Amino acid sequence: MLHIPCPHCGLRNETEFHYGAEAGVAYPEPNVLTDSEWAKYLHIRANPKGWLAERWVHFAGCGRWFNLWRNTITHEIGPAYLPFTTQPKKPDNIGQEGLKA
């Protein structure tokens, strides 16, 4: 049960959120893209081992979308940030529970 920092409501349990995969993939101008570029937008999202900037929506709370740095190996949670704001830099391992990514 991840404890996720909603920028508006504070820390809440994972069950109040829905996951939205990689953050920062903007909706492209569809009609200038080749089929393969369009397919990339439709289907391909980053899946790194380590820190991932990803989207979450606090569906059971304030209903707002936000972005979050999270480590996919250690489940460390990094900073959250709002859409259309500057992305905080990728966190160093903050050593939560002493784990190293």
Added chain:
Amino acid sequence: MTNTHDTLSPGTIGRRRAATFPEQPPRLWKSVKPKKAYDAVIVGGGGHGLATAYYLAKNHGLTNIAVLEKGWLAGGNTARNTTIIRSNYLWDESAAIYEHSLKLWETLEEDLGYEMFFSQRGVLTLAHSVSDVRSKRRNLYANALNGIDSEWLTPAEVKKLVPIINISEDVRYPVHGATYQPRGGIAKHDWVAWGFAKAASDLGVDIIQGCEVTGFDIKNNKVQGVQTNLGSIAAGKVGMVGAGHSSLLANLAGFSIPIQSRPLQALVSPLLEQVLNTVVMSGAVHVYVSQAHKGELVMGAGTDAFNSYAQRGGFHVIEHQLAAALELFPIFSRAHVLRTWGGVVDVSPDASPIMGLTPVENLFLNCGWGTGGFKATPASGWVMAYTVAHGRPHELNQAFALDRFVTGHLIDEHGAAGVAH
């Protein structure tokens, strides 16, 4: 060797000893150090990778090959799944490969000369609502046309087959019926991998553990070999069969694939007297349960919602799953959760695997099996061996090519068939 193991259960209440396993052969496989070069290298020593190596050697005569496993052999999803085997998939393309797999399962123990506790005890897939019944029946009709054994059972027939199931109308999601595939069943997951490993090893395949691929040598868009923590290994052909880590391997080779890695959890109970001789699945309430040979209940959950490589998930997923299980099987209330664990499954957008060629010549891909890869182990190895050997897909994996995401020809198993366990 099929269908003989279930009779071990006395089926009566009373103290009994647990069933035992037969003795293992004196040697399973040789652990070796990598050579400088191979004709083909398979990256990933799970069930699929080992099966690929075995069929490359057996069907295609390629024996100068190596399987590279970064951890311990078959320690990934092969060791972590709930071992359900069935072929009653909705879409023709899926049905074809899973049925091919089931046919291979039916002779696999003889073929490999190795016992795997493959037990065709039947798989029940429950329907809990009017729309659930509709889609399950469609599945049934599709199976009939594809030559796959599948029957429709009424709630009373379900009860007859699995007496401990609660078919009362009063439960939150009552049983409205079920599809039943009698040829479906389970096998002992570790032994399946070990069987392939032993057979491949016996045919001269090098099995190399603790060997992590850190890069690909690619020249003129053609793969030349792999870099590993144990040094560079030249290879004429490379198959990527890395399950949860597929997208990382693809990135190392310079391309992206539509894969997200998710935790998938499962659990097991202590040994119990036999109460369940059939595999029971319910996508609607997230229950996948069988009782293994020795007597433990083995249950699968759904995937956790987020990407993770941690091989663990949230406990709420387990709690929810048990609540659902007790609605169906009140008798389980006194069973215990002994152990929970998680795997890393690679999920594709249409919940179907991705198999075949990649943008890099002589580099082949097999991934995206999501929650359902165990049952496909033999066929996956079979068609990947063909693909690696011939440099083109087998007819059974043609439809599962990477380019389907560009053409739009998805094989959407979660749209209609529910969860692909």
Added chain:
Amino acid sequence: MSEISFSFDDKIYKGHQGEPMVAALLRSGMLSITTSTYHGRPRAVVGLGVEEPNALVQLVSGTKESMLPATVIEVADGLAARSLTGVGALPELPEEARYDKTNRYVDTLVIGAGLAGLKAADEHLRAGREVLLIDDQPKPGGHLRHLGLELPASLRDVLAHKSLTYLCRCTAVGLYDQNYIVAIERRSDHLGNSAPANRARIRVWHIRADQVVLAPGAFQRPLIFSNNDRPGIMLSHAAATYVAVHGVQIFKRAVVATVDNQGYRDALRLHHAGVQVQAIYDARPVAEGSSVDAARATGIPIRFRATVLDTVSDAEGVCESVIIQDLDTNETFQITADLLAISGGWTPIVDLATHIGIKPKWSEAHAAFLVNHSTDRLRTHGMLAGDFGGDDNPSIFFGPELDEEQSRHAYIDLQRDTTLHDLRRAVGAGLNSIEHIKRYTTIGTAHDQGKTSGMLTIGALCQLNGVAQGGKPGLSPADVGTLSFRPPYIPVPFAALAGRERGPLSDPIRITSLHQWHVEAGAIFEDVGQWKRPWYFPKPGECMEDAVRRECVAARQGVAMMDASTLGKIEIQGTDAAVFLDRIYTNMFSTLPEGQCRYGLMCKTDGIVFDDGVTTLLGKNHFLMTTTTGGAARVLAWLEEWLQTEWPDLKVYCTSVTEHISTIALVGPKSRQLLQELVKDIDLSNATFPFMHSREAMIDDIPVRIARISFSGELAFEINVTWGYARHIWERLWAMGRPYDLTAYGTETMHVLRAEKGYIIVGQDTDGTQTPYDLNMSWIVSKKKEFIGKRSFQLPYLKAAGRLQLVGLLSDNGDEVIPEGAYTTELNAHPDEHGKTRHTGFVTSSYYSPALGRAFALALVADGLNRMGEVVAVPFGKKVLRATICDAVFIDKENIRRD
């Protein structure tokens, strides 16, 4: 302590209220309490708590728990248990106990109320923090309790602190990310018959702590020698505790085999309790410390570099004498003993720490894996952190070298009956990972999850690999690594984890404002997601088919009404609302005049139909969107996602009003006449209130919004009213409708009526692979604007020829309703050599139509729109029907009836 009676294997025993069941059994002389799982060897209790591998029982009384170690069962009056051989049984009796769950947030959670845990709690309390202290024992004190000692006064004060909550009988079973802990509190079993009926038997605690302190203590470990499983062989700490604290007097002559000073301490306790300790055999070359000195002073013979090699049993298999080996000379000798007390060192309980991925580190000095961890969030204390206290200087010794035959009886995992020989075979088979060896031998997979056997396995592998490599020392435990520990720390009943989510509470049941009316009217319900919707309303004696036909006829010929309240409803307001809807829907909404309604279809970015519904322009920049029942939450989330993450510049707000507005569909040629009797303030005639228009009106002074929307093709009105007045409106209509024979209908009739008109149900006539074109709805795809999903229509496969297209299907035999889901094939299709028959599509909806007087169906058929009039086969079961492809609209193609 009051004396009580309990039964074990149908015999009555006396015990002290609250003492461990094994203590009472041992005191009664009951030593061998079961036989082993596979080998059938007699077995007795070995340990003190959850690490116990042998003494498994099933409760026959109370909740009939399927499997528990008798070491953790507190005896109470009326308790009844029976022995198990490692295989539990599930009684087919209803579970009547209550289970519950609770959530707790706390500054500091301390796990373990031994000395280390209590001291940590004290520190945190002094720092002004709130502390939750949980411990799996009935009383605090940890090892002190096993020594029969009271807590020092200072620690009693800790327990009394106002900022401390102490939960006994509460076991932390899992440590999860961000300091989330699941703990299991046993609340009533120890009370026996006097437990209150409404008391939850087990409470699951979901704890989130800013800081977690792990002070779980350690298990004593056994040694590996031949016949090390015999009754009479016990961990020394357990033996001494049963004898010295619980008054067990069945042992006369003891031998202690040790690798650390704990063996001396326990030897002293046995000695002081009157057991004749014949000797202490210490595998170490030398030992120092106060306990060693004290043992010497009592005159107990001590022999170094000696350990136990084998045991000899009596006819019952009980330990009678012990064979000791001199480790330097390999000489052996035999000594009689009815108690062999083993002290193989300590194994700190690393389980919880490893749950979140912390790797324990091997410490040579402690001969143990430790987790020495100190961060802001998580700290380890006590033995886990290496604070073994006392004067210990343990040796890394797991047992003497054993030959082939001896290894066959040298048990590593008592529950699984796995021996050193099994390990040898595994290593010989080429396995070198401890995970492989575990899987090959099944060591560590039983009820105790290897609490005592795990470390023995590691030790044995070190030895075996040493031998294999032709010299000593072989591997260090650090090279082998630990087995992975997974939650839960102890087995947890399914029932506890299901908690309150049983029966009707297992998943929410959603009901509409009219639900109670439907119940009273005898409706049969269907589950649609979490909703209960009336499926049909049978009159007495009617079957479903009868009821549905009657309801259909009423709607087409008279007037009928249904509860459509489950449809999702979303208010969409703002100056950009129309622009927004144009992007969301495939068709145009910016051209919709005020007061009018329009059907819309939405796709996902992949071009696949996702939801549909009617949207009304209520006023300037103010829309009311309806969605499918199942799609309500999905669609609102979809709208919000685009607004928030792609188009924040659009001035649009969306608000769900699904429950605020109840919807009653009044359908049929007589609906206008009936409704007009209730609606006085507006004229319902077609001229002033045309199709797809919406009007505000009053019924009995209640404001309603009426829309001329028809999902049946009939003249129909949708009456929208706030939840609290819905039942009044419904009942008024019902009363007024009596002369019209107003008929209530359910979802099945709704499906028939809409299918007769070729109206799709997303999710039934689509399966997640259809574009609007496939549904013969090119008319709804705007060419003039961009919208979500449009680009994907250009993908090769989505515009390819031969796609499945929605058509009608009429079977030759009009009485036969084709099964939904059945596939179509060419007329002369036959199975190929693989037994496969090519199909051309499938039936999505199929009903008997009273209006048509025959059965009809909708189907998705390859290239179906170009194959009108062609005959296809529909095989199912043993039957093959013939059916003709036709237009999907079966009734009133000219749309005359709706006005």
Added chain:
Amino acid sequence: MIAKETPLEGMNMGTIATVAIRELSGLHSIDLRVMPGSSTQTAVVEALGIGLPVKPGQVLVASISGGSEAHALCLAPDWWLIVGFHEAEQKLAALLLENHHHFSVVDVSGQRTTIELEGPKVREVLTHLWDQDLREKSFPIASVSQGLMAKAPVIVCHIAPFRYRVMVRSSFALHLWKALVDAAGEWV
């Protein structure tokens, strides 16, 4: 006047000595959406005549005409639920017609019903079903939070000492009622 029905029809149980659970019938409520800090928000506040709490999670209690109390609940940065203020819509009607103001007002009185819990055991009952932090320091009086209770979407308000309100979607109300009664099993 025709009586308005409520999802729980004024059901109540328990006792204030441990915990009392009752439906509060007929609370009027509107959803207000407006950009925080905008001139429109200023205009809305002025028209309403009551303030709006600034941060999600805050509740502002305002006296309104007739001596009754209205509660303004901040649910998200641009989202308020205003409870017990019948004239709110009317007060904002004129403003809605002004083109340059972007905000929305929706009557949602029927969307939810309110269950009030009161008594010394109230927190114990709630913590059985509510996985959010109810400690005074995290959720003091005049706090509000949205979440899931027994899987039903709810808004929880801390109204007064040992008194909480749970606003639940009407379709889930009976389910939640049963869950609360079950959770209170050891006290009522």
